Amino acid sequence: MRQSLRWLKSGEHLVIFPEQPSGFQSHHSWINTGFLNIATMYYRATGKALIFYPVHVDYRRHVFQVARPIAFDTARTLEEQQEELVEVLAKGLRGEK
Numbered sequence: 001m002r003q004s005l006r007w008l009k010s011g012e013h014l015v016i017f018p019e020q021p022s023g024f025q026s027h028h029s030w031i032n033t034g035f036l037n038i039a040t041m042y043y044r045a046t047g048k049a050l051i052f053y054p055v056h057v058d059y060r061r062h063v064f065q066v067a068r069p070i071a072f073d074t075a076r077t078l079e080e081q082q083e084e085l086v087e088v089l090a091k092g093l094r095g096e097k
Helices: 002-009 034-046 078-094
Strands: 019-023 026-031 055-058 063-066
Touching (some): 002 034, 034 078, 055 078
Antiparallel strands (some): 055 063
16 A cells, blocks of 8 residues: 555556456456555545546457546545445446446
């Protein structure tokens, strides 16, 4: 996490794969949530909200789809918004609108 925070603070972008694999090109319907802690760390270090861009990989059509971004709400704790963040990110990762 510390290295991820250093990269973000230096203006770089991160690619995070929060899906739980269940086989070749297959994932469980839920996502791991530990990566969301980086949003709180980033806010504490910079005073800025971290924005997440969920990306769906469509293996059949061989395309990437970038879904609607969602920002960490700096006025709320991670616990208060984790369910909402996970829901939006999971839908985007699955290619749902």
